[in-house]
Structures are given as C-alpha cells and as structure tokens.
Amino acid sequence: MANVLSTGSGALIAFQRALATVSHNVANVATEGYSRQRVELATRHPTDMGYGWVGNGVQVADVRRIADDLATSRLLDSGGELSRLQQLSAMASRVDSLMSDKATGLSGVWSNFFDATTGLSSNASSSAARQEVLADARALTNRFNQLNSQLDSLGNEVNSGLRASAEEVNRLGAEIARLNGEISSNPNNVSNDLLDQRDRLVSELVGHTGGTAVAQKDGALNVFTAGGQALVVGNTSSKLTTITDPFQPERLQLALDANGQQIRLNESSLGGKIGGLMDFRSDVLDPAQAELGRIAVGLAETFNQQHRAGMDLNGQMGTDFFSLPAPRATGHAANTGTGTLTASVGDLSKLDAQNVVLKFDGTAWSATRADTGAAVPLTGTGTAADPLTIGGVELVVGGTPAGGDRFLLQPTAGAAGGIKVAIDDPNRIAAATPVKAQTDIGNIGNGKVSGIKVTDPTNANLLTPADIEFIDGTQYTVNGAGPYTYTPGQPIAANGWSLTLDGVPSAGDNFRVGSTGAGSSDNGNALLLSNLDDAKALNSGTVSLNGAIGGLTTMVGSSARQADYAADAQKILHDQAQSARDAISGVNIDEEAANLIRFQQAYQAAAQVISTADSMFQSLISAVSR
Structure with a gap:
C-alpha cells in the first residue's frame, strides 16, 4: 500500500514537471533563439522483495535542451555573412542612388556645361552666351563638390558605425564572458535558458564581427572573429577599439586590445556588420571617390590646356579656366625623417586613381598598391629635374626622409572636392583662336588658308606678326627666313602655330599671320572646347571624359x-540554416499540444493511483478498528 502511494506520488510529481516543461515551451514559441526542452523520464530503482524485484515508479532524470552544435554553428556562420552583405548592400545602394539620380548625379550638369560651350561657339562675342558658360561651369563644379561631400559624409558614417559597433561588441563580449564564468563553474547543473541566452548573445556578436564559436570542455564558448582573432576566451573578453589611420587621421580603423597589446585589424579580419562597413569603404566608397576625382582632374586638365591655347575678348591669352588641388601625398604617422612629397599631375593619359604607398629604404624609393600590396613601376630620383613618376603623377622630394619612411599617394581622392571655376569675368573666356591668317589680295595663285591652329600656346613669338612669302610653288619664307620646302597639303608651322592651304600658291604670293586681337567674334577655340567631353584623354588615350562618367556610374x-x-542569396541560405536549426530546436505547437494532452492524462492517472492507495488505506483502517 505504501509502495502504491509512493509510486503514485512520484508519478504525479514527474508528470507535473513534464507539464511545466511543455508549458514553458509553448510560452516561448515566439522567443528568438529559444531551444525547446524535453523532460527525460526514467524508472526508479526497484525493490528486492525476496520473491522478485518490484518497481517503484518513475522519476525525472533530466530536463534536456534540444540543440545541435552543427546546426547552431552553421546558423552563426550564415548570420555573420548575411549581416556583412546586408550592410554592404545598403551602403552601396546609397552611392548608386547618388551617382545615378538625375537630381544628384553628374551627367545632367555635365551636359549643360558642354551644351553652353557649344552655344558659345555659335556666337563667341555674345555676353549672354559667355555668362551661361560661367554659370553652368559653376553648377558643374558645385556638383563635383557636393558629390564629394556626400561621399565624405558616407565615410564619416562608416567611422560612426565602427565606433558604435566596437562599443556593442565590447558589451556583448563582456556579457558572454560573464555567462561563461557561471556556466563553467558548474557545468553539470546549468540552466537551459542560460545556455539559450548565451547563444543569443554570441549570435549578436557574430552579427557584428563575423566568425564562429568553439566550445571548451568546461562548457564555456570561445568566440573568434572571421580572421581568427579571439574576442572571448573562457571568462575573459578582449576589447575592440577604434584608432586613427596612420596615413589619414580622419579615417578610423579597428584594433584589438588583448593582454595589454593592441593588434591592428585589417579588412579581412572582420566580417558581420563591421566587415560590411569596411568592405564598403574599401571596395565601393574609395574607388568611387577616386574615380570621381579622376574625372574632375581630366576635365580641368584638358579644358585648361585648351583654354590656355585661346584668346579672350580682352585680346589676352587664355588662363586656367578651372582650379584644382594637387594630388595628396601624406606621410605615415610613424615617419622619423623630415621628408615631404610634393605631387603634381604629369601625364593625364596615364593618371591612375589607385592609391599607392611609397617607401624609402634609405637609398631608393619603391611603390606598392595600397589595397593589394602589388609592386607599382616607379621612375625618377625625386629631384625637380628628375621627379619620381608613378601613374601619371610626378613627385618632388623635399626635406630628408629617413630609411623606412612611408607616404600615401592619393592621385585623385580629393580633386572633386576642390575643383573650382578660376575666372569670374565672362570676357576672359578664351573662345577665339589667338592668331589669324589672311591671304594677300594681290596673290595670283589659287592658294587659300583653310585653317590655322595653335600648337604651342607658350611660344613667346606666338602673337608676333609673320609674313609667309612663296618663292615658287614649292618654297616659301617666313619673315624672310628660309626658304622652306612646301608640300601641298602639309601644314606650314612657325612660332607655335600651324596653318594649311587649299589650292596651289604661286611665286610671290603672300599670307600674313598675326594676333586675333581684342573684341574678336572668332570661335575657333570655343569649337575645340565644346568637343573636349569626347576627347580620349584618359587610359592612355582610349577613354573619353564622357566614357569615364558612364564608367563611374556603371x-x-x-x-x-x-x-x-549576394545579400539576397545569403538570405536564402540563412533561412535554410534557420529552418534546419528550428527543425531540431524550435517549438512545434502541434507536438507540444499532443504532449500536453498525454502528460495531462498521465497526471490524472497518477492522481487516481494515489486515490486508490488512499481507499486501500481507509479500508485497512476500517478493518483494524472493528
């Protein structure tokens, strides 16, 4: 009778625990990261009655957490990569919208400027046309400045994101380390909910840094970044901190403080949200800003060169139409010498937007790409007469660099932010060809000037009057100098200009070349300026400025x-990993409902056993009391 009561009460308690566990599962069906639990029942040790062993009922052997380490690890990996790609996608889409939208992009104001220049070529003396060119030029340079400013703002957002993520990583790491301490201090008696809480924190941490978690024998979880750097080991967490870039103080990098040592982390060391921010900066933001600057340099250099070859309404040779900052060459924070590098654009057709690191070994210079470390060809010694030349940029070394000193060359990174219109007087627009040629009315041949152009605007004698006199049909003199051989169809050149003749000149024929002079309506240089957007000025003469703009947008x-x-594809993989994890650890309402009914019935049956034992006891009492 006592055995019946004990067996019944034990079963009642066991099924009560089972019902409580089922209720706990149902209550957490929507809790993120919750792992369902299951009561493991086992028979009590039987009693030897002499004639045999008699069972003593049931007991709760364990409340088991249903989890699979492989499924959890796969979910961690996919979650970190999904966070990285979603962050990268979100930031890259903003740059795409900035460049491609008509209201914020470059192509609209670019077209307006060259349309205005074409309009000037139709009426070179028009004040209105000249004002329009200046207005559209200012709008174009303002757009360059605005785009560069927006890209700078995105760079600042990356810095803010790195700071915020570093703080969150440190908070999560400290909490995981604390939970590791609790769990490893008593690994055989750990709350399942505590393990779930730690897994959720690890998932959040990996979402920021990428990486994985590795279990120790004592139950603690060690968390590592995607690059293998330890964030949490046992009950100790490392501290993630932001530091300034040694070449660019305005840019933040990440470092790991571990055991009193600071380890600088490169882009490949981190995944997750932080990795997405750093990938965006290195793979999207930096190239876009550098290419935007290269287009600005290409516009300024080509337009200025042609503008200097023209003459303005005041009768003066053209000056620079645009002003532009020089390429950046900044020293490393750890440099010990006094060396400096002064950079300028040498050959536009070879100008490369890639950032380059130059290193001085004490006797010679070498150059490598900043992103890959690949060697880059470098010529020259660094003097003003023989500058260092790399990718279309010339550098003159100043001061005394020390062995091991390094410099970062950014050929075009800041150009778009600094381009300006250099003139404000519309009369200073050099629309005219600075020299003109006239055919003497007394010529007896049929030779006529078909065109004249400037070949060297820096020639000191460019505007000096010149008389071309033909001795016969094959020889001529220039201001009495000569004779020179004349080949029909070939240009006649002198003093920085050249002209061509149609027809055949005769002996004694004269042609005069002189300054165009002030107030001219000549449009020769304006025509050349208006076609510069299609000039193949970049990539060794294979890419036009228009092509470069299209290439940037593309x-x-x-x-x-x-x-x-990639983010969409990774989302599918992550959903599959989540489904695989949920199939093992997730709460199934139908299954829990069935368990609820089963354990409820078992609980009622156990209660009936106790009731039967009570009846037996009452019968015994009644029999004995008679």
Missing part, C-alpha cells in the same frame, strides 16, 4: 547590384 551600379544579389 562601376558603382554594378557594385551595388552584386552586393544586393
């Missing part, structure tokens, strides 16, 4: 689309 758009596609 480059940014392609990066944004690829990031978006």
